[in-house]
Amino acid sequence: MRKPELAAAIAERADLSKDKASQVLNVIIDEITETVSKGNDVTLIGFGSFTVRERAARTGKNPQTGKPLDIPASKTVAFKPGKALKDAVSK
Amino acid sequence: MRKPELAAAIAERADLSKDKASQVLNVIIDEITETVSKGNDVTLIGFGSFTVRERAARTGKNPQTGKPLDIPASKTVAFKPGKALKDAVSK
DNA sequence: CTTTATGCGTAAGCCAGAACTCGCTGCGGC
DNA sequence: GCCGCAGCGAGTTCTGGCTTACGCATAAAG
Numbered sequence: 098m099r100k101p102e103l104a105a106a107i108a109e110r111a112d113l114s115k116d117k118a119s120q121v122l123n124v125i126i127d128e129i130t131e132t133v134s135k136g137n138d139v140t141l142i143g144f145g146s147f148t149v150r151e152r153a154a155r156t157g158k159n160p161q162t163g164k165p166l167d168i169p170a171s172k173t174v175a176f177k178p179g180k181a182l183k184d185a186v187s188k
Numbered sequence: 189m190r191k192p193e194l195a196a197a198i199a200e201r202a203d204l205s206k207d208k209a210s211q212v213l214n215v216i217i218d219e220i221t222e223t224v225s226k227g228n229d230v231t232l233i234g235f236g237s238f239t240v241r242e243r244a245a246r247t248g249k250n251p252q253t254g255k256p257l258d259i260p261a262s263k264t265v266a267f268k269p270g271k272a273l274k275d276a277v278s279k
Numbered sequence: 280c281t282t283t284a285t286g287c288g289t290a291a292g293c294c295a296g297a298a299c300t301c302g303c304t305g306c307g308g309c
Numbered sequence: 310g311c312c313g314c315a316g317c318g319a320g321t322t323c324t325g326g327c328t329t330a331c332g333c334a335t336a337a338a339g
Contacts, residue, residue: 098223098230099334103216110215111208121212124201125194126235132189134276139189142309142313144217145265149277153297157326160293168326172277174236175298176267180313185225186240186263190308233287233334244322248301251318259301268324271287 133174143181150175224265234272241266 100122108118129139133149140146154170178186191213199209220230224240231237245261269277 098228100232101334103219103230103232106219107212107215110219111212113208113212117202117204118212121198121202121204121209122216122232124198125213125216126232128194128197128201130235130273130276132194133273137189139194140308140314141191141194141213141217144221146314147267150298152325155296155325157296158294159327160291161328163293166326171325173325174267174269174273174277176236176238176265177299177314178265182221182224182265185221186265192309231288231334237288241323243300246300246321248321249319250302251316252303254318257301262300264300266323 141179143179145179145182146177148175148177149173232270234270236267236269236273239266239268240264 101119104119104122105115107113107122108115111118113121129147132139133147136149138146138148150173152171152173155168157166157168158164159166192210195210195213196206198204198213199206202209204212220238223230224238227240229237229239241264243262243264246259248257248259249255250257
């Protein structure tokens, strides 16, 4: 499933125009992105939470040359499924 | 950040009432939950993708008693950040 | 609304360390 | 007041990181 399909589903379920639904979807993505980029977690109860995770520097390897590769520390976003979501997929 | 706050932010940015924003938020969560529970991936370009992941059975351990614990196979939801999201948090 | 053009996302292959998983309980958010 | 989330410990699974090419999505225009 991709963006337009989700937007369409939202439009139907929430009684919105598809344009509005698409706009809202983009706004949400933007808002969440902005929030986590500030280092704040986003928790949607019943769904899950987005957490900013510090990734320690380590030594990797270039898959093509096989040479050791220095990978600096970085940040990433981790998602932890909530109970409802876990139950839903486990079914 | 939690649900009501996100709803408020959406309401402001997308020119919606807070009630409507909250409703839309729930619908989205519900829709995504339903979709992944069917085994379909959800891809929001520029944000990331939700993937259903099969988890093999293995032998774990109860942290409190230290006794071996039999963990059966199950499914879970994995989130993979997209480029825009990674760029945003890395900043 | 459909098409076009551009720009991302996905996939694969390899390897090392890192993150996630589990049950249970307290505590805090709802 | 109640449900959901965080945290612990150890092992295993899994992702990240690079690069190329292809396919599809996105956004804008007719």
